[in-house]
Amino acid sequence: MLGVELKAEALIIGAGPAGLAVAACLKKIGAPFLIVEQAATIGSTWRRHYDRLHLHSDRDHSALPYLDFPRGTPRYPSRDQVIAYLEFYARHFGLAPRLGERVQSVQPGEAGWVTITAAGAYRSRHVIVATGCNAVPNLPRWPGQEHFRGRILHSGEYRDGEPFRDRNVLIVGFGNSAGEIAIDLYEHGAHVAMAVRGPVNIIPREILGLPILTVSLAFSRLPPRLADALAAPLVRLTIGDIARLGFRKPLCGPITQINTTARIPLIDIGTVKLIREGRIEIRRGLRSISQDAVTFDDGSTRRCDAIVLATGFRAGFDRFLNQGRLAAPAGLHFCGFRVSPTGMLRDIGLEARQIAERISTH
Numbered sequence: 001m002l003g004v005e006l007k008a009e010a011l012i013i014g015a016g017p018a019g020l021a022v023a024a025c026l027k028k029i030g031a032p033f034l035i036v037e038q039a040a041t042i043g044s045t046w047r048r049h050y051d052r053l054h055l056h057s058d059r060d061h062s063a064l065p066y067l068d069f070p071r072g073t074p075r076y077p078s079r080d081q082v083i084a085y086l087e088f089y090a091r092h093f094g095l096a097p098r099l100g101e102r103v104q105s106v107q108p109g110e111a112g113w114v115t116i117t118a119a120g121a122y123r124s125r126h127v128i129v130a131t132g133c134n135a136v137p138n139l140p141r142w143p144g145q146e147h148f149r150g151r152i153l154h155s156g157e158y159r160d161g162e163p164f165r166d167r168n169v170l171i172v173g174f175g176n177s178a179g180e181i182a183i184d185l186y187e188h189g190a191h192v193a194m195a196v197r198g199p200v201n202i203i204p205r206e207i208l209g210l211p212i213l214t215v216s217l218a219f220s221r222l223p224p225r226l227a228d229a230l231a232a233p234l235v236r237l238t239i240g241d242i243a244r245l246g247f248r249k250p251l252c253g254p255i256t257q258i259n260t261t262a263r264i265p266l267i268d269i270g271t272v273k274l275i276r277e278g279r280i281e282i283r284r285g286l287r288s289i290s291q292d293a294v295t296f297d298d299g300s301t302r303r304c305d306a307i308v309l310a311t312g313f314r315a316g317f318d319r320f321l322n323q324g325r326l327a328a329p330a331g332l333h334f335c336g337f338r339v340s341p342t343g344m345l346r347d348i349g350l351e352a353r354q355i356a357e358r359i360s361t362h
Contacts (some may be wrong), residue, residue: 002331010032010359013106013117013317015042015097018130018336018348020086021064025356026308028066032125035095036117038102043086043136046079051160052184053079055345056176056267058211062345064222065352067092075211076101103320112331122201126359133344135316140172143288148307150292155181155310161188167305170294171191172286174200176264178310179271182280185308190341192301195294197285199250201257201265202272204238212267216341219255228253239268246282255341262339333358 012028015037026033029138033174041047054076055062059069062077069077090097092324095271105312108114112125125327129220137154155177161184169322171178207215216236219227232253243249250257254265271287274280294304315337336344337352 004035005121005123008032010034010114010122010123010128011036011122011124012036012104012130013115014130014132014336015039015090015095015099016045016130016132017043017064018132018352019088019097019188020089020093020095021348021352022065022128022130022333022335022355024089024093025065025352026359027093028094029356029360031356031359034122035097036101036103036122037097037099038114040099042090042097042099043083045132046083046086048156049160050155050177050181050184051079052180054180054269055082056205056269057213057343057345061211061213061217061343063091063349065349076205076279087232092183092357106321106332123173124134124331125362126331126333128335128355129317129321130335131315131317132336132339133315133339136314137309138311138314140311142286145289147291148304150304151306153306153308155308156313158308161185161190164306165189167191168303169306169308170283170286170302170304171193171308173310173312174266175310175312176267177307179266180269181256181310183270183274186274186279192279193281193283195286196247196298196357197284197297198240199248201250201254202239202242202247202268203235203254203265205269207234207238213343213346216255216343220342224256224259227254227255231255237293239272241275242272245272258341259337264339330362 009031010033012022012033012035015035019035023035058075059073059077065067067089073081101119104116106115106127113127115122137156145336158181164185165188169190169192169195171182182192182194182361203212205212286294287297288295293301295301333355336348338347340347
């Protein structure tokens, strides 16, 4: 298709959960669209995640529009089960993304938008950016890092803990990837520490047998600080006093944290138990790195063979799009970038329906 120009009512960029959800919603209303995806497969980000990964949100709150997870899927699907679901979803709705097409630029054009890929140009009235929050890893640096003899890898490169058996491994960060990777490393026989710089909120995956999203939805109509105050006794009953484990508590609760900083607290699936048992060390933030050790903010040191940077990602759509999300002009839509207490996959479904409705009325 080199040099060819195609036209579509809507062009969806990305064939992960958000792109597929928007496509299914557009198909439901009979709106024509095309999907372009830079990878060779759908759901490419999910395929790069570590082997142990499971959804932290439950199956019933994580299905995309108009199609549930298959019967027999566990409450918290694994990475491979999510990938299989995305493939099933695409087949069910007859979605056929144009794979291997990396978007180079998106610019306003006559009566819409012009999107350039290596294969050609697309003219469309609407562009939906659905490339996900995990496109570009955040890679901080520390003094002395260049002298480190061990391995430094981002969580996006981590697959499983077997290569680190009997090794001293430091995880930098305390989000959900950090917590699950810490468990995986411990289960593979590594000696694990986590560098935690700031105050943290920790919430359970379930409260009294109910998935945490069910609880969050019950509080979602309340002001965040009131919701946090009402939920605090339940969280403390389940998690315990985290100050005794060496953590500092932030001034705000988890729901307020998500709403004000767009940062998800640790949803505990067993990390806290291992910390309480002394099987995972908690250390202060990382200050510097030497050939075979690290120094923390409190001046203490620890020998180290490998460092896993669970330091998050950024969306990265500024590579091809200069328009800011908050000042998006007509016909430009975003799906899958909103962080909320009620679950990203659930919110993707809501956003996809809203986008389809806007497109149908313009």
